[in-house]
Amino acid sequence: MQNLVGRLTALDPDASETLKVVSYFDTLIAGGAGLDGLLRGAAALSGVVAGVERRGRIVRHSPQGLRVTTEQAPHSLKRQTRNGSVWLERSGPLHANDEMILERLALAVDLTEARRDPEGALETALDSATPIDERAKALARLRIQPGTRIRLIATPTDTPAMNAPSTAVPTRYGILRATLDLTGALTIPEPAGIGPWCRADQASESWDGAIVAHRLTEPRTPVVDATDIGALLILAKSYDPRHPHPDVLTLSRLDPRSADIARVLVESDSVRSAAATLGMHHSTMQAKHESLTRELGYDPRTITGHARYIAAALLLRLTSTP
Template sequence: MQDLVGRLTALDPDASETLKVISYFDTLSAGGAGLDGLLRGAAVLSGVVAGAERRSRTTRYSPRGLLVTDTEIHRSLQRTTRSGSVWLERVGPPHANDEMILERLGLAVDLAEARRNPESALETALDSAAPADERAKALARLRVRPNAHVRLIATATEAPVMCAPSTVVPTRYGLVRATLDLTGDLPLTEPAGLGPRLSADRAPESWEGAVIAYRLTEPETPVVDATDIGALLILAQAYEPRTPHDDVRALARLDPRSADIVRVLVESDSVRSAAAALGMHHSTVQAKHESLTRALGYDPRSITGHARYIAAALLLRLTDPAWLVNSNHLQR
């Protein structure tokens, strides 16, 4: 499916987007996603609130993955399922893939309802928007005590499933496989993000840290532990990857050579030692330092500037790839 999507992208963009929708929901279903995960996925894909009514209970999620609780429901498109209905809440004319998203959502919800497996229990256990009593019931289905210490592991959706409860979850960074580590000695599939080890009733916190850690992996560091991120984890959790901060935008505008120079300037004790590390003349690096200060809007070697650079560099790695590709600000 992924190969077919790639081949069709250049030939027929609309058709490739349709196949991407199908592939997206197939991945969720294959990973055992439950109703909440499927609705979050539909909301992310469509960019509007997605909802479902099942056994007289209504559940709605926003594109940011948050539960929507207001009483006004605008069902622009709706589809009947075996146990109720699903819908999208778009104001204005429907988008090209709305019908396909709704169709695949309905099919996936029916499939999830048919199997009601432990994977959906894990999804509920790590959902911060789910009521505490529902998360407790989910942990009971997984035979995990609320005070047991666990750690969530984030890996690619296609990564081999470990010998532990696992499911595929939609996140603001795309689909990610979640694995509940009960022992602390699971063999890791790289790349992997490790959440902090917490009591099971705080599984959503561990999962959020694991997702951010996974996003920060790279070939040089294929496994990242959220506890190593320290206080920057709080900043990363608050960051919205689709609306980059001005400091992130400024850093993203730099060409690769300038980005390397500013990194070495920040890491070096002096401009002279930075010049030696870069193999450049001191006066050239000094001039580059001054131009970079103007481009960034701050001196990256000052105390405050150093902190701003470190934060911007971290958040740049969390920024939505679609923005990085489509932004007119970037110089390639």
């Protein structure tokens, strides 16, 4: 575990300590670390004993990676998990990253529990790579028929839980909480992405939509329904943000002022009305329109150019760091 900390520091010596903690636990989760591995990691990062209580059973590990059976020290910091709690046994003031270490440990424990317990049925039902008969069995454990109408809701892991089945799920945009909605009457915390309604045995389709919708949230629109994205959802779900399209790269290189002008040009009825919206002279806006057309490689005010701009702007939001 100490070696992993060293490797993270060597890979990115300028990264903040918080980022290193996040990367550390993401690496453990991706590698399928068990409960003992997660505890050893938390202890190594914090330099103190880390413990977990699950259904009445307590396990503790020292920073040296050994199980601890001595008398338990007072908890300086504690977090609840789905089936118990986790803590750090630090005497004296908390260190800067103790809160983050414990938060990531609690999340990792919940994720590991969900994968290995019957309660992990929801994660199985969301996995399109899982054979359909296994997904059907998972739905049965949730007491849901394959043809039941459902939708998935994606929220950050630290938002309040809804009164419905949920689990933490790794996605290409980080770990999100998936919540199964059967009624459409849940009180949804913000920010949230809502997937389309579908059959329960097609839950992965709704989850994919919820992930995209969550990625498109912003302060002005903290809850996004994938249904409102329309046919663009097909494009968004198939897009790989690791390999941005040239139109996306070109749009990302615009300075903020040019990007704002391009957006207003596309949204306005005419170049003249765009100039009025931005408080620019018509001739200045006309010149900027011509300059943007050259820079983008297409005229964003033509039918085809308008479609290209809208698609690129959507995919840019899926590409950019939140």
